[in-house]
Amino acid sequence: MINYIKKYLKYKLKYYNLKNQFGGVKKKYLIVFRKRHPTLSLFRDLEINSLLQMDSEDYNFIFMNDLFAIITINNINFLRRSLFVDSIIEILSESDTFVDLIIPSFSGTYSFNIDRSVEKITMSDLIAKSEYDETKIERRSPDRYFELYYINSQYLFGYKIEECFGRKIVADTSLSKRCFLQNTAMPPDVSLLMVNIAKVKPNDLVLDPCCGSCSILITAEKIDAIPFGSDFDWRPFHSETNSKKGCDPKAMLRDDFTYTPMLLRSDLFKFPLRDDKFDAIITDPPYGIRKSSPTDNIFNELIERSKKLLRRGGRLVFWYPTTTNNISEISNFKSIENPEILIISCEIYEQIHMNLFRFLIVIQKL
16 A cells, blocks of 8 residues: 555656646746856857756746846746856746735745845835744745845746856866866856757767867766767877876866766767767867868868767757858858758857957757
8 A cells, every 4th residue: 555655646746747847837937147248148048048948848038138037937947057047036926016016925934135126115115015024034044035126117026946056067167177278178158158058958968079178078067968079189188297287187087077978089070979879069169260261171071970960859059260251151051951950040159359250050950
């Protein structure tokens, strides 16, 4: 009888989780964005939509500006690792006026925060309206962090859900903490941006075919993906030290990664793995500022190989560099017509030098 009850409860819990994830009642959330990123702000909407699609295909934006977004969705989880999100608040009530705002009852410890968008409302007003027990106010570690905002002519009251950890991932993978770096090591915020746009989930197999000092793979491992890297230039991993940085490349495998990654010396054009293996391919192919324009053969071959290596629904994310004189080259991606792939984005760019730009290309296998 006990075993039967355990199986029944396990089944109900599984059903409840699936219902919340795929067909549950939609909830309304307030997304609070961080201050504008000095170089990557143009990629915000692409990253936010990619992460929301991982949580649920059925979501709607009610309001959005540079500081806030209000969305309805039935489940939210992956958005917490966004590079641009500061906090996520589940909205419990809303009203045009503070007088009509309904504050639900709560019996645990709590703290209140009134955003500066709210004018002429004090903490005493909020406590008096809530009728909460003042003795249960806890500043350091309460059971609930309640928030009050005034956005889009609406008072919004809710509580902050679990902390967003995108900033922590960037801090943990900071280049200053790395055991081994090459001259072109990718900054951790750019690595996290690419991983998020690639829609990488825990236990996904992620390939970087031009891994270099493995910045992308280290970030992917931080979100519990399985990293797999290759590079044609294998000299850095066989040298005893990086004389410029004074770092041991062998220590990277020991300290920068939690587990020893799968690394392989291979030419991109002769990659030895079987097809339909990877959930995401994320890379920054070599190009260098010294070259006036990228070698198109590298990028064309990257797309062709990715069509075979990716599983259906998997994404290829890479940087495509170009100069001011050759910026029209990006139109080549817009004109791609192939029943096997879908161009998700190819128009957002970052300026990395006075006359050098790089576009982020996002392609999904159908």
